[in-house]
Amino acid sequence: MKKIVIAILLMLAIQSQAQERLLCRNASVKFFSKMPLENIEAVNNQGLSVIDLKTGNIEFSVLLKGFIFPNAIMQEHFNENYVESSKYPRAYFKGSIQSVPTIDLTKNANYQFNVKGTMQLHGKTAEMATVAQLQVKDGIISGDSNFDLLLEDYAIQIPKLVKDKIAKSIHINVKAIYQIQKPNL
Amino acid sequence: MMQKIYTTIGLMILFTCSVIAQDNLLKELEKDQKANNKVTGAFKSSRVINGHSMEMLGAGMLDFRILHRFGPVKQGIGDLFGLDQASMRMGFDFGLSNDLTIGFGRTTFKKEYDAFIKYRLIHQEQASTPVSLVAVAGTSIFTYKSPDPLKPLTFNDRTGYYAQLIIGRKFNEAFSLQLSPTLVYRNMIDPADKKTIYALGIGARHKISKRVALVVDYSLVANGLPMSVGTNPLSIGVDIETGGHVFQLHFSNSTGMNERSFITETTNSWSKGEFQFGFNLSRIFSLKK
Numbered sequence: 315m316k317k318i319v320i321a322i323l324l325m326l327a328i329q330s331q332a333q334e335r336l337l338c339r340n341a342s343v344k345f346f347s348k349m350p351l352e353n354i355e356a357v358n359n360q361g362l363s364v365i366d367l368k369t370g371n372i373e374f375s376v377l378l379k380g381f382i383f384p385n386a387i388m389q390e391h392f393n394e395n396y397v398e399s400s401k402y403p404r405a406y407f408k409g410s411i412q413s414v415p416t417i418d419l420t421k422n423a424n425y426q427f428n429v430k431g432t433m434q435l436h437g438k439t440a441e442m443a444t445v446a447q448l449q450v451k452d453g454i455i456s457g458d459s460n461f462d463l464l465l466e467d468y469a470i471q472i473p474k475l476v477k478d479k480i481a482k483s484i485h486i487n488v489k490a491i492y493q494i495q496k497p498n499l
Numbered sequence: 500m501m502q503k504i505y506t507t508i509g510l511m512i513l514f515t516c517s518v519i520a521q522d523n524l525l526k527e528l529e530k531d532q533k534a535n536n537k538v539t540g541a542f543k544s545s546r547v548i549n550g551h552s553m554e555m556l557g558a559g560m561l562d563f564r565i566l567h568r569f570g571p572v573k574q575g576i577g578d579l580f581g582l583d584q585a586s587m588r589m590g591f592d593f594g595l596s597n598d599l600t601i602g603f604g605r606t607t608f609k610k611e612y613d614a615f616i617k618y619r620l621i622h623q624e625q626a627s628t629p630v631s632l633v634a635v636a637g638t639s640i641f642t643y644k645s646p647d648p649l650k651p652l653t654f655n656d657r658t659g660y661y662a663q664l665i666i667g668r669k670f671n672e673a674f675s676l677q678l679s680p681t682l683v684y685r686n687m688i689d690p691a692d693k694k695t696i697y698a699l700g701i702g703a704r705h706k707i708s709k710r711v712a713l714v715v716d717y718s719l720v721a722n723g724l725p726m727s728v729g730t731n732p733l734s735i736g737v738d739i740e741t742g743g744h745v746f747q748l749h750f751s752n753s754t755g756m757n758e759r760s761f762i763t764e765t766t767n768s769w770s771k772g773e774f775q776f777g778f779n780l781s782r783i784f785s786l787k788k
Contacts, residue, residue, distance in 0.1 A: 316505055339528060362528045373525050379535045385785035386557020386597070387743060394540040395709050395740075400625075400672065403534065473710065476742040495524075 341490035370411035536625040541669035547702030548716035553667030556594030559787035588756035609641035747779035
């Protein structure tokens, strides 16, 4: 009797877990620094993300060395001088969906919700809030969001000499196509 | 009663398991992700001061380099500590790939042209590859007219070659060190000299802030120079990086700006107070979009 109860519970647990979580290993994270003198744009296509639909928790983890810049010298400066990626290799976002809607992954629909949480970058953590969209279309689940980060929140300093070339506020665009987590991953 | 306890414990275990799984999922994914562990920024520039550094230009980058070497500081205020005299080299380096750079330049001293090819055989990687290994081969040809009209210089007389292997390591964020065994061959020499000269270059850099570093560039000339006259070039300076520019300001007993010149033609001696100011200015452009 006990065994059966536990077995059933176990199955239930695995099953429910299987349907609740979405994950993505190739989220695209783009950033834009727009200034009159120079526009800088970089992209990382290896962002990791997990969404727990039941609790509404959302997490992202991005390797800073994975950002590709249009030229090598910018990429080196980004890693060496600004985000110091050998000291702080990843940027993290940990947050939650405010008032989680009921999401049915079997039906085509668009959801929009507020996300609040903390961004960790360059050894500093700052509060962040944004609006995110989740779209279900023919079984493909995609999410995207846009927000701005203030470099000073993360103690990333811009030297005076290049202050006209690097924006103080960096625009970030995140796009992710999620998979429903398979059991026993 | 017992059953209830068992069930509760069972549930608790299940619950904890699932919580742990949730917390670790992202960590598990991170483990699978291959980071690019290649070490970058061992030196601010592709030259330590005079000699090549273990750094390469990125693919599609153009490095426009302007070098100045002034007169002896000990000439005093009358010559503004040597600034009244200057020789210069203007050069262009191209990054053909991340591991292959070619470059050429011209120096006013001896009206000399030089060119090189530089290839990175091994790239230092965190936790796996301790050093970078870079091979450089270059040539130079001076074009000044022979002072003796009866003895015109042949093309062969004017040329020299060098080959170099750079073994370098970035030890930590601040400190990098490299050794570069070098061979220089000159076709035209003084009778007392040797045509083939071996030298060991030693380059070190220590960052004092994110954008400023102290650098030392020394070449130990092992043989072949008439050592009563020739000295080992020693340069000490600071690298200042400002976005796309790197300024390398230094004091050196050498005025040479290519390998043949600074390894085999340095005659000033620090111990006699013979050194001069010089700078390298590097401006990097992207040739790609």
